[in-house]
Amino acid sequence: MNRRNFLLKTGAGFGAVALADLLAAASSNPLASKQPHQAAKAKAVIYLFMHGGVSHVDTFDYKPELQKRSGQPLSVELAKTIKTSFIHDPTKAILRGSPWEFKPGGRSGLLVSDLYPHLRERADDLAVIRSCHSNIFDHAPAIYHVSSGSQFPGRPCLGSWVTYGLGTENQNLPAFVVMSDGSTKSGPPAYSAGFLPAVYQGTVFRGGENPILHLRNPVGVTDDAQKATLDFVNQLDQRHLAARGEDSTLEARIAAYELAYRMQAEAPEAVDLAGESEATKKLYGIDDPKTEDFGRKCLLARRLVERGVRFIQLYSGTNVGDDWDDAHNDLIGSHVKMAGKTDKPIAGLLADLEAHGLLDSTLVIWGGEFGRTPLAQGANGRDHHPYGFSMWMAGAGVQGGRAIGATDDFGVHAAEEKVDAHDVNATILRLLGLDHERLTYLYQGRDQSLTDVHGQGEFTAKLVS
């Protein structure tokens, strides 16, 4: 019935069809909003991925013992348990205390370093997980591992699994949006749909008014000419379909053009910040050149959540310029710069989500592929470090103002309530109402899942109660 409606109405030209009819026409629309397995705390996710490696002992994991023993070597036994990429021999390296002071924030008094003064004010929102761990100490495989559960590219990432499991609430925008500073250390495989259908792939939003690839009309083609061309394509397709009887695939293709047309109309509106007040822009630091870029992205993330986008992955750091990983040679310079670019925008995002009543239903995640070693690399640096590191979550019923788990005295190994990437991903799914063991896709003879046989350390209960 609806499908017939749609086909009748598309004769009237693009944009004339009711969305319900359109979606019914794309009858097997893989992005239709779906019910989760169980009650959900979060409807949407904003994943702030600080790629390149943020030092945990300089941000969210205060280590008094490390400060005390700064300049001394680690015990040989302990040093032998870790691998580093540039420090040739960890048994010969010395500990380096944090150059930043840690201070309590919020009513909870959660300790946050001076790198994040604005976030510290939102400390009561943050549940810091201090016991993340893995053993992958190189960027790309570690990013793939955190994102997809495998250090080899080719498996679907978290955002793809989530959109596969839940669909999206706004068909005129992509379900899963990725924003980066341009080049990343892992490339597109980090937000790839892997073996899931391509429709679950993350859509990269570029800067500027045309965020989606190929969104703009060809040069010189006016909007009315574009619509006329689309209408003519539709005319050709209707005639083609009529000669063939019913075919849901051909109908879905007709609907996909209608959706593309709507996307061309809606996406530029979604990314246009002109309607936002100066106060809001200021909140995100858009008035300051240092924070402007990341601030825009964070504000855009809120606008997308508002419009029903399911999953937003926001990368900080690049492979060729602004880079957390410059901490190899310059811990202070790299972290002052990168935290400076992101601190205020992230704090602003939390405040703004709250003001819009979205924080309760939006899970905000801050994390990366690994931390940095408590050891010194050269005179001024810190090397990669996956054996114990921090991340935090906020919103979506997560009780903030506290830390979960702990590393050892020096921040070397996760020691208490250890969680790995699978546990974290299982937890994120659970907050979205998805059971990581039931969210499966049959591929090559197996019911594949994000967490495979892992994820038993899922810890939602610790976050929400």
Added chain:
Amino acid sequence: MPRRVAALLLLVVGSAFGATGPEVLHTRCLQCHNADTAMSELRLDSRDGALAGGKRGAAVVPGSPDSSLLFRAVSHQAEPHMPPTGKLDAAEIAVLRDWIAAGAKWDAAAISAAPRSEWWAFQAPEAPAVPEVAGVSHPVDAFVAAKLAEQGLQPAPPADRRTLIRRATFDLHGLPASYDETKAFESDPAGDDEAWKALVEKLLASERYGEKWGRHWLDLVRYGDTSGFEQDPYNLEAWRYRDYVIDSFNQDKPYDRFVKEQLAGDEIWPEDPAARTGTGYYRVNANRDMLFKVEEQNRYEKLADYVDTTSKVFLALTVGCARCHDHKFDPIPQKDFYRMQAIFAPAVNDRVFLEYNSARFYDLAWNTRDFKLRNIADHLRAIYRPYEKKLRDEKLRTLPDGAQVIEAFETAKEKRSPEQEELVTENEELAKVGDDEVRAAMSASDAEQLDALERRLVSLFKGYGPPNMAPGVIDVGRESPRTYLAIRGNPEAPGEEVGPGYLTALGGGDIPDPPLHVQTTYRRKHLAEWIARPENPLTARVMVNRIWQFHFGEGLVETPSDFGTRATRVSNRELLDWLAVQFVESGWSVKAMHRLIMSSETYRRSSVAPAGAAEKDPANRYLSHFNRRRLQAEEIRDATLFASGKLNLEMGGEPVVVPLDQEELYGITGTPSDRWVVTWDPKQHTRRSVYLLQRRAFQHPMFQVFDAPDGMTTCERRNESTTAPQSLTLLNSRFMVDQSQALADEAPTVEQAWRMSFGRDPRPEEKAAAQSFLSAQQKRLGDAERARAELARSLLNSNEFLYVD
């Protein structure tokens, strides 16, 4: 006597004369629960084993069948239902029940038959009799007709000639049929069968065929031109293997030979570079050696990829699932994974020299050039250094602490103090000296020397080209590194040592040591010959099923890389078996299979579903009609270039990099000018898609959005998705806009545009609609030429262009 019959006899005889429980255990359970494999740690080769049980506890409680897990499992009263390959006959279950009830006595002397697995795919196919169906002469049609009759379905009428030539040309070439070819076929005075046969022969004889069917194979073997991960380096000579695959299909290389060359060309034909190029199969994957400081793990992951890919591609078995534990559904014990891994353990990377005109292991031209280059580079440094230093110091001297900064730069990196290091970091930008600055400052005599060097340099590169070699593998020698079963799949937890051997489910057996005179282990040779022998129950079936799938969109077995016990969606097993037997008898000729399948009426049916088909068989599993399909990613690009008249049919060679807009390159790892080095010659940019560079960490956006595989793991079947970003790509990407313009230029009239896009003339009402569209667009855009480009863009976005009936 076939084993099945023998076993049946045994059973009949057994039950008549008192077959014992141990006999049933021996024939039906021992394949997995023997001393060697002991799946789930359970051994059923002795009374003690049965009593002791395995991971799940005791299997047999003498005197009490109902509390014996063995009985409960075989009678499906408890999980796991055993055997996984299908329930035992009632008589066998009864024997086991009675045997346990009577105390589970063991008389080993009575056991004679071989253990066996009942799963159909593990039994060699026997050509079933072709069903007798009135009025049907083609065997393929007879098998299909029998199923259609069973399902109460009527076949669709034959498609018309225009539909057929478009279908066959896309199917065999991945390209549309031209207007002229279509016309000629439509007006061929020969009868339908004869004209069709001639067309298929013509298409098979063209080299376009290998480009299309080679692409199918490249999907399977996870082909790519780079190695993946953050640096994603070029795998410079991977394309030699790509060309080898295309060439193999074009020559209709017998499939058994094709298998053997890829798996063990180096061991079987060590003196034949063409055959050895096949071992590029092991080298065109994502390079698992990219991670550093974890060499053991890298090696293990590489071998795991070989096991996983080889078992899926050639045998349609998911041996990869048995890496950490025994297979959950198939009789594949964990040990089999490692027996297979041991086959690949001695393989190491090698360069296959395509011609032996140079000294073995050296490419003399490269070798000599590199020596000369080092000399030139040394000379260059000597000329440049003094100027660079002088110019740098001049710049630094302008700083207030200039002298200190200069001193910091002069100090060797490892001797600098932290303060000096900081000075260097701070002033690095300022200290940079450009090529132009040096040249401007250069003395006449140095400039002359530089000039001479430049000439020498250029002349060295006049004959430069890719080396005459392909990536391949050989064994390290006749001694292999040892292989250990990795406990829970963790290579750092080695268990027992495992030797190379064949899969238990297919009869098992060890691979012997090599003869004394060879410097290789022959392990891969044994594997290749074992896979490519006519008796292997899977090899021919798996390949004919793939061929069928690429023709019809769906295989007869719908899980083309999994013929294990979960492969339950089998629409026509008789036909599959019959085709498999034909395939072997034809000398493993893939082209013979095309001829056989395409000559059927089943292949030539209309794609419009006949009445009732949509209700009774919505997925069209029984093929009452042909499956309409969307063009694949490469076909869309190639067909677009074909329509615009720009397609360059040059074959083979190094991968082509086409220009992409900056927004299309967004997100590429590293610097685009390093990672996306556009081929200098624009004529190359319109080559067929199979020849374009396939980066692992960055897919061509158009291919990505249209479901092209990423080359990470074997891809046996592409998704066929329908999304809004696809429409945006076809509407607005620079490539599509450029080709629309080219088509409009090439085909100024509506007739011509229709002919080039659809291979037919427009109908009068279409022509009228197009004319009115043109005049309206001309009004909007103010220009007839631009209006024509809009018409072309519409045609290239239409379903008639994008779908094949």
